[in-house]
Amino acid sequence: MRCIAIIASARKQVSRLRGFAAALGMTGTLSAQDTRVVREPKVPAPCAVLRAALVPVADTALANVDETRLDTGRIQRAIDACAPGRAVVLRGDGNKRAFLSGPLELRRGVTLAVDSSAILFASRNPRDYDVEQPGRCGTVDERGRGCRPLISGQRATGSAVMGPGTIDGRGWATLIGRDSSWWDLAQLAKVTNQNQSCPRLIHMTRTDDFTVYRIRLRNSPNFHVVFDRGNGFTAWGVLIDTRDPRARNTDGIDPTSATNVTITRSFINTGDDDVAIKAGDNGPSTNITVSHDRFFRGHGMSIGSETNGGVRAIRVVDLAIDGADNGLRIKSNASRGGVVEDVEYRDVCIRNTKNVIEMDTHYTASPRTTGTLIPQFRNVRLVDVRVLDGGRVILDGHDAARPLRMVWENVVFDSPERIKIDSSHADIRRIATDARPNSCAGKFGSIPGGRGD
Numbered sequence: 001m002r003c004i005a006i007i008a009s010a011r012k013q014v015s016r017l018r019g020f021a022a023a024l025g026m027t028g029t030l031s032a033q034d035t036r037v038v039r040e041p042k043v044p045a046p047c048a049v050l051r052a053a054l055v056p057v058a059d060t061a062l063a064n065v066d067e068t069r070l071d072t073g074r075i076q077r078a079i080d081a082c083a084p085g086r087a088v089v090l091r092g093d094g095n096k097r098a099f100l101s102g103p104l105e106l107r108r109g110v111t112l113a114v115d116s117s118a119i120l121f122a123s124r125n126p127r128d129y130d131v132e133q134p135g136r137c138g139t140v141d142e143r144g145r146g147c148r149p150l151i152s153g154q155r156a157t158g159s160a161v162m163g164p165g166t167i168d169g170r171g172w173a174t175l176i177g178r179d180s181s182w183w184d185l186a187q188l189a190k191v192t193n194q195n196q197s198c199p200r201l202i203h204m205t206r207t208d209d210f211t212v213y214r215i216r217l218r219n220s221p222n223f224h225v226v227f228d229r230g231n232g233f234t235a236w237g238v239l240i241d242t243r244d245p246r247a248r249n250t251d252g253i254d255p256t257s258a259t260n261v262t263i264t265r266s267f268i269n270t271g272d273d274d275v276a277i278k279a280g281d282n283g284p285s286t287n288i289t290v291s292h293d294r295f296f297r298g299h300g301m302s303i304g305s306e307t308n309g310g311v312r313a314i315r316v317v318d319l320a321i322d323g324a325d326n327g328l329r330i331k332s333n334a335s336r337g338g339v340v341e342d343v344e345y346r347d348v349c350i351r352n353t354k355n356v357i358e359m360d361t362h363y364t365a366s367p368r369t370t371g372t373l374i375p376q377f378r379n380v381r382l383v384d385v386r387v388l389d390g391g392r393v394i395l396d397g398h399d400a401a402r403p404l405r406m407v408w409e410n411v412v413f414d415s416p417e418r419i420k421i422d423s424s425h426a427d428i429r430r431i432a433t434d435a436r437p438n439s440c441a442g443k444f445g446s447i448p449g450g451r452g453d
Helices: 002-011 072-081 182-192
Strands: 046-051 087-091 098-101 111-114 119-122 151-154 160-162 166-168 202-205 210-213 216-218 225-228 231-236 239-241 253-256 259-264 267-269 275-277 285-295 301-303 311-322 326-331 339-351 355-360 376-387 391-396 404-413 419-424 426-430
Touching: 046 072, 072 087, 072 098, 253 259, 253 285, 275 285, 301 311, 301 339, 311 326, 326 339, 326 376, 355 376, 391 404, 391 426
Parallel strands: 046 087, 087 111, 098 119, 111 160, 119 166, 151 202, 160 210, 166 216, 202 225, 210 231, 216 239, 225 253, 231 259, 239 267, 253 275, 259 285, 267 285, 275 301, 285 311, 301 326, 311 339, 326 355, 339 376, 355 391, 376 404, 391 419, 404 426
Antiparallel strands: none
16 A cells, blocks of 8 residues: 555655645644634632642641531632632641642632642542432442542633642542542453543633633542633643542543534643543534643543544644653544544653554444444644654545544654554555654653653
């Protein structure tokens, strides 16, 4: 096949693979990115400052006697009383730097700000998160989704979660009244082919102009941040750090049926997709920019697996991936597929990664894999992408009538002999170039305040 011939040449020399952009009417601009003018956010003036009453143990836990001393009520009352455009600030008081909470709901225009020394711990009691049927949160069954998020909002336009403090979901910790953790439930769900009911850390629904800024999020029981069916979302300077290999389904940031999204200047180290752009039955995801970010452990920069709502106008710029299972990935199958188009990855450096490039229209890690929702990936462009060592390249179009269509421009494998290629129904096109390999100097490093895996 054409793609095999092109990539085979990379085994003989450092590859520079390009597509014919002119024929597709493409330019080098980022005109289809987030259409907003995105500037660094600022923490609003406080409407209330709440002082911590609990002492953290090694910044990771609480004393057993404190595990029932919830701050949920006083935090929620402050949020409810706060005027739009102001912030409820959680602040340490000497060695008392910890807050303990169950589910909180943001209100329109209100920011929850965790001050620099403060930590907001999620409750370990599953009963605090029950949605409708008491007792379902913290279980494994066919349904799942039995828990409220720690922080949520419905049509809470203009709300925000800001730092520079920490929100810790404690997914690793033994649940109250149980002998297992949230992450143990996730593992049990995997081996029994069922679904776990574990709370997400932040989940916003139909909330336009939402912001997550300079906050450290760690150890979520499930996804860290979900932005669902909104227009306007900024994640700026976010640190997501979840290291435990048991931390299944702990996605970093998931825009879902979302429009005008920017994820920038963030560090993500987690147990599943670092970023996953999804578009299911609730509509498309469009005009999304992922820029100046660093990913460590996790499943990389993903689109899917739900793509039946359509995904388009995605720009990934200045990304380093180091130590992940996957690098640049689009995944879907015939049970949830749709059109993914106008996606550009530019200025990307990858190392220590298993599947460096993965375009998979027959994704198997989902409850169903067959149906009539056929995935089509087209007008996907790689520009100035460099892989510093070995790995696997998966180029999987659905069939001959609906091939994978990509353009590769200055895509460089430093060790082409260590690249394994799996290809089917793929149309990979190139433009000749004399450009040097993308510079990866200074791209890699560690998570601020910690280490990169």
